[in-house]
Amino acid sequence: MKDLTDTRHTAKRDGSQVLDAARLFRDHAEFVANFAVRLGVGRPEVDDVVQEVFLVAHRRGGFVPGPARPTTWLAEITLRVVSASRRKRRRSWEDADTEAVAAATAQAGSSPGEQAEASEALRRVQQALDTLEEGKRAVFILFELEGESCEAIAAGLGIPIGTVYSRLHKARKQFMEAHARLVAAPPRPLARSQTVTS
């Protein structure tokens, strides 16, 4: 009873902030979840990461429109949250990427053939992403997969635009090399979680 009263009071007192955070959550929770998975967060941890990201966004007072877009601004927070969490829970994230791919497999494509193909594509992309260092990986994901502009990425991540270009250039080179190796190599054995799903 007491807690509920406190909650309402807080919501009233900080009305604007709470609404901002709620609006951000509504519009971009899915983006943050996707970005986190692409950064290598395992499915069981995705929701925790999403929650933490929006709590940080709330504590920062919400998004202020500017050169960054809400997505790139949230991406910067996500990157920090993921880095911090990764350091804490390194062990439990060992299989993060295979879990992410397995989760994706369950809903990608409609026929079994298409599903298998989509699953392979996602696995290759995720494994190629794994070869990238975090900063480059974030820029690559935002530019190549999320369709963000270099300018918005620079503003969101708080880095000079030249750094975005340079990271993107290096990330692409590394990603393409890794991808080519993965295409040439036979598919690796399915992870435990993938076997269960398919």
Add this chain to the structure above:
Amino acid sequence: MNQEPTRLLDDVTASAGLRRDLAAAARHRVPYDAGAGAARFEASLAKGAGAASSSWGAGTFGIGALILGGLIGGGLWLSQPPAPTTPTTAIAGAGDGRQIEAVDEDMSAKPAALPTPSAPEAVVQDMSPEPATASADAPEEVVEDMSEKPAVASARSEAKKARTGKSGRAEAARGGSRAGDGGADYLREARGLQAARNFLGRDPAEALARAEAGAAEFKAGQFAQEWEGVAVLALFELSRKSEAERRAAAFLKRFPNGPYAAQVREALDRP
């Protein structure tokens, strides 16, 4: 300024396989249950605010205790003959010893323990570690980083129009509902959805009733898909097979990759 590079997806010089894989990855969205997430987020906000107010209370109590302790300490100090030396470290050590005892006695924390019957200087010395301890209890360094950010955020002055791309499309799709409704409705809807979902597996009739009422109440809401998903799952649990199958088929046609799609498919496949 600089020319925006061509995305690998659109770069005809990149290998077809690479572009195909990137296209699949770009299209793919991880299913995320926004209703459950929003309800949890709201709860966290409430809990965080509660914690903040309780820590404020503890802080206030601590300051009061410090003042009281300081007065007592000062009185004792004044009543004693002046010591020949001022062994600061010894005083600090004695203070630490007492601190542990006092924390055991008084749950509210270190501030109550800080004042010792020693010189006022010792009290001042003991106060300084206090904020450091408090910040060390903060969740993690991410929280520390935040303090730097508002300045950056507030420096952003001009709003920039959203450009094309996935996020832009998503925003456009949601734009209509965003203008009129408030965050309060969103949270109320999320809370209602969470409540309805909680009845699945226990009381499907209640889950169904709540899901249908929620869908009717929040016709222009954010969770149409989730309300229908809960309703369909509830129908399966109630063994209303034909209706469940009919609505499941319609649901999967509308939301083939939604957060409830896998569960609905599973329910359909169940004998």
